[in-house]
């Protein structure tokens with residue numbers, strides 16, 4: 001049996017051999033609205049190893065934020081993480097936990113940094129009060145002890161004169177300082193996994209670079225694992241060890257960062273890379289025509305096909321699953337009928353077709369193996 005034939009194609013091992021800090025398997029998150037059923041995250045799998053940064057990249061609407069919210073236990077009605085999804089943090093299954101248990105996990109190991117610090121910080125309280133509140137909640141410290149930890153945290157994120165700045169209000173901080181303060185609050189629970197959802201999108205380029213460097217430094221000092229969400233391929237190139245490219249709720253390509261940039265395989269990833277300003281000097285900046293579709297039905301076709309320059313007839317009739325881009329490529333996968341590349345077109349299409357119909361059988365077999 002060749003590598004391309006072997007089962008469980010969608011889980012790609014992280015770069016390290018250690019047990020992953022986060023293991024997401026067949027995650028499905030659906031929103032049931034009056035009008036439609038939105039399959040916002042539709043069967044994605046990936047791991048994050050200790051001290052590793054995994055990037056999730058894709059256009060607006062591809063399902064990045066819903067992935068983050070699912071992992072944080074922050075999906076509310078009309079949304080639901082479907083049965084059969086698995087999110088394991090340090091080996092512990094999180095799917096099915098009660099809201100209280102989720103709160104406990106968010107305070108003990110997983111923290112999140114959002115895009116817009118101004119809307120996450122409360123304008124009527126000082127920055128110090130808000131960091132101290134996080135310290136009280138997560139470290140059970142009060143009074144001077146909490147103040148001391150808050151000062152330590154502000155210093156850790158590179159805010160000078162921390163004792164004085166604790167007394168200031170969010171509007172007295174610059175955009176970059178506010179994001180540093182948010183990162184300090186996230187660190188209050190001493191996380192092992194930091195989920196960053198577009199943390200630098202609202203900042204100008206110089207400040208963006210400083211925050212990215214801060215995250216790298218903190219990662220090194222604290223052996224943090226980071227899941228980094230962005231629509232910006234330029235940012236992902238700077239921070240990620242491995243990249244998962246999302247499109248309409250699915251991971252369409254996954255590879256170590258250098259390989260993804262040097263040898264992108266999925267037509268969508270190639271399109272995203274062609275639209276980075278300055279990447280191909282002198283060449284016209286291209287965009288991918290059209291928008292990400294809202295995934296509302298069980299896919300029996302490739303969701304990218306309508307925008308794909310490489311689409312052929314079968315793309316309308318067969319749902320591509322993640323396969324190695326060529327036999328033996330263990331850490332580079334693409335969900336595209338063009339792969340594995342060393343197969344004939346007919347063989348590759350047949351592989352995807354049979355994998356699609358076998359998916360339910362595989363899930364049942366996996367569940368039986370676990371017992």
Ligand SMILES: Nc1ncnc2c1ncn2[C@@H]1O[C@H](COP(=O)(O)OP(=O)(O)OP(=O)(O)O)[C@@H](O)[C@H]1O
Nearest residue numbers: 031038040059060061062063064065066067231294
């Ligand atoms: N509360 C909700 N109710 C209904 N649909 C939702 C809800 N939240 C997200 N969605 C849908 O889920 C899909 C994925 O959204 P998501 O926010 O994860 O995309 P994204 O890739 O993070 O985009 P952006 O960069 O714009 O945030 C979209 O079609 C969106 O409309």
